[in-house]
Amino acid sequence: MIRKCLFPAAGYGTRFLPATKAMPKEMLPIVNKPLIQYAVEEARDAGLQHMAIVTGRGKRALEDHFDISYELEHQIRGTEKEKFLAGTRELIETCTFAYTRQVEMKGLGHAILSGRPLIGDEPFAVVLADDLCLNLQGDGVLAQMIKLYKKFRCSIVAIQEVPRDQTHKYGVIAGELISEGIYRVNSMVEKPAPEDAPSNLAIIGRYILTPDIFDLIADTQPGKGGEIQITDALMKQAQNGCVLAYKFEGLRFDCGGAEGYIDATNFCYEQLYLKGL
Numbered sequence: 001m002i003r004k005c006l007f008p009a010a011g012y013g014t015r016f017l018p019a020t021k022a023m024p025k026e027m028l029p030i031v032n033k034p035l036i037q038y039a040v041e042e043a044r045d046a047g048l049q050h051m052a053i054v055t056g057r058g059k060r061a062l063e064d065h066f067d068i069s070y071e072l073e074h075q076i077r078g079t080e081k082e083k084f085l086a087g088t089r090e091l092i093e094t095c096t097f098a099y100t101r102q103v104e105m106k107g108l109g110h111a112i113l114s115g116r117p118l119i120g121d122e123p124f125a126v127v128l129a130d131d132l133c134l135n136l137q138g139d140g141v142l143a144q145m146i147k148l149y150k151k152f153r154c155s156i157v158a159i160q161e162v163p164r165d166q167t168h169k170y171g172v173i174a175g176e177l178i179s180e181g182i183y184r185v186n187s188m189v190e191k192p193a194p195e196d197a198p199s200n201l202a203i204i205g206r207y208i209l210t211p212d213i214f215d216l217i218a219d220t221q222p223g224k225g226g227e228i229q230i231t232d233a234l235m236k237q238a239q240n241g242c243v244l245a246y247k248f249e250g251l252r253f254d255c256g257g258a259e260g261y262i263d264a265t266n267f268c269y270e271q272l273y274l275k276g277l
């Protein structure tokens with residue numbers, strides 16, 4: 001079954017400059033917890049135990065976050081502040097963390113390919129930590145997708161309906177509805193203008209990928225924006241076999257930009273932090 005989760009976290013985060021000049025975007029806090037921790041918790045809650053993080057220059061803080069800080073922990077031992085580190089400590093104790101560097105930022109597809117040595121020849125999940133997904137009503141988005149994978153055994157992308165004038169920010173799919181909320185993908189277009197978009201079903205930052213995706217990415221030429229796009233490789237996979245798109249249950253905040261980040265902060269403050277969750 002699926003054991004590993006890949007977190008591509010090597011991007012420059014230019015939409016959040018200057019905050020992201022010396023600090024990874026994935027370390028931006030939503031209230032008091034960094035985005036990467038929400039992402040790892042979602043993966044852990046979906047039953048995944050091995051976390052594989054693709055980092056880049058200036059991303060050391062990610063590794064330090066999932067490590068023990070002896071001095072700090074000694075300092076707060078026995079005080080009520082200890083509880084603030086309990087969640088991180090639990091992740092460190094129950095999951096493994098492995099890292100690799102993407103040396104040149106050649107796009108999401110390339111970042112996923114850089115993670116190949118950490119994943120090997122098995123199906124895996126991909127989480128983009130700057131897309132914060134929360135489902136207070138039930139299973140997290142990745143857990144929902146893993147259930148689906150058990151049934152269909154093929155690559156799955158999470159999708160969301162977006163306003164037509166937003167399609168240029170996403171990979172957009174066209175597909176045939178096979179059951180409620182589940183589409184079999186026929187085509188995918190990266191960041192289409194509204195008039196070229198095949199639908200308003202946009203891919204967000206959650207994927208389940210079968211390992212044949214690696215060879216497909218390796219054969220993919222740079223596409224839109226000169227980057228190696230995961231959507232191009234997924235399109236080949238859809239043509240060769242099957243890729244599903246899944247309209248997930250829950251909320252998604254695009255924390256790579258100010259608006260989504262503020263919405264996520266307000267939501268988490270009211271729904272989680274004030275309730276002590």
Ligand code: UTP
Nearest residue numbers: 008009010011012013014015105106107108111
């Ligand atoms: P984004 O499109 O959000 O790019 O990448 P970005 O560089 O992080 O942010 P902006 O647009 O400049 O503000 C989507 C995800 O893919 C990762 C990013 O870290 C993010 O999680 N990524 C992107 C890589 O790991 N490597 C890349 O070369 C590109």
